[in-house]
Amino acid sequence: MTALDVRHADVDLGGARVLHDVSLRVDQGELVGLLGPNGAGKTTLLRTVLGLQPVRSGSVLVAGRPARPGRTPVGYVPQRHDFAWDFPICVADAVLTGLTGRLGPVRRPGVRHWEAVADALDRVRLTALAERPVGQLSGGQRQRVLVARALALRPQVLLLDEPFTGLDLPTQELLTALFADLAHEGRAVLMATHDLLGALAACDRVALLHRTVIAAGTPATLAADTAAWTTAFGVGPDSPLLRALRAV
Numbered sequence: 001m002t003a004l005d006v007r008h009a010d011v012d013l014g015g016a017r018v019l020h021d022v023s024l025r026v027d028q029g030e031l032v033g034l035l036g037p038n039g040a041g042k043t044t045l046l047r048t049v050l051g052l053q054p055v056r057s058g059s060v061l062v063a064g065r066p067a068r069p070g071r072t073p074v075g076y077v078p079q080r081h082d083f084a085w086d087f088p089i090c091v092a093d094a095v096l097t098g099l100t101g102r103l104g105p106v107r108r109p110g111v112r113h114w115e116a117v118a119d120a121l122d123r124v125r126l127t128a129l130a131e132r133p134v135g136q137l138s139g140g141q142r143q144r145v146l147v148a149r150a151l152a153l154r155p156q157v158l159l160l161d162e163p164f165t166g167l168d169l170p171t172q173e174l175l176t177a178l179f180a181d182l183a184h185e186g187r188a189v190l191m192a193t194h195d196l197l198g199a200l201a202a203c204d205r206v207a208l209l210h211r212t213v214i215a216a217g218t219p220a221t222l223a224a225d226t227a228a229w230t231t232a233f234g235v236g237p238d239s240p241l242l243r244a245l246r247a248v
């Protein structure tokens with residue numbers, strides 16, 4: 001079943017068209033990689049799915065309904081530098097901030113909120129660090145906090161914005177396995193990443209974005225589509241990227 005359905009979306013930022021006629025679908029149970037060069041519009045597309053960025057034309061449906069900030073069952077894992085790691089709170093409290101919009105008028109968390117936090121920490125294997133100040137965590141642990149924070153909402157759709165930046169290879173592999181598990185349990189997961197070959201290895205489908213979707217398909221289909229990579233990344237025929245794709 002389709003969980004996320006972007007149809008012919010145009011998005012403007014600062015008066016300029018950043019996304020043009022973008023169509024992209026993510027089904028329940030799928031991990032889809034969103035690949036494209038710097039400035040391609042990946043973050044803008046994720047923000048559009050969250051309902052934070054309006055579409056000029058076209059539509060964005062999450063679980064069949066138009067995206068609305070705070071109302072849509074979408075978990076968002078921002079880039080790691082977008083979180084205030086020097087804020088003096090512990091891991092559990094940081095995960096709880098993912099539920100801020102759900103706390104009701106008195107803003108006080110109840111038993112079910114703390115249960116959601118505990119479940120999310122368990123899912124990313126951070127239960128033992130629940131009381132640790134977030135400023136004392138490694139990069140990989142911080143990334144898992146952000147994933148738990150998104151999972152606390154129990155979302156049907158999970159958006160990941162460059163989750164591997166600055167992480168060592170074993171941590172990347174661990175997180176990739178987690179993201180695949182989260183998808184294959186029934187969520188729809190859309191992951192923007194610059195780890196092109198890693199995405200081809202791990203994702204069920206990948207989409208190449210450069211202001212519009214240049215191509216989308218299975219990793220095997222996409223890896224063979226040299227023209228699509230050339231268009232999306234503006235690389236020449238001798239590019240190491242194209243050589244690496246031939247080896248996939």
Ligand SMILES: Nc1ncnc2c1ncn2[C@@H]1O[C@H](COP(=O)(O)OP(=O)(O)OP(=O)(O)O)[C@@H](O)[C@H]1O
Nearest residue numbers: 013014016018036037038039040041042043044045
């Ligand atoms: N507030 C803004 N006003 C105008 N243009 C913007 C604004 N924010 C971003 N842009 C432009 O929109 C385009 C898409 O940016 P976006 O951050 O979505 O790309 P990205 O693919 O996520 O890039 P990166 O891989 O570098 O993170 C870029 O050209 C960027 O300069």
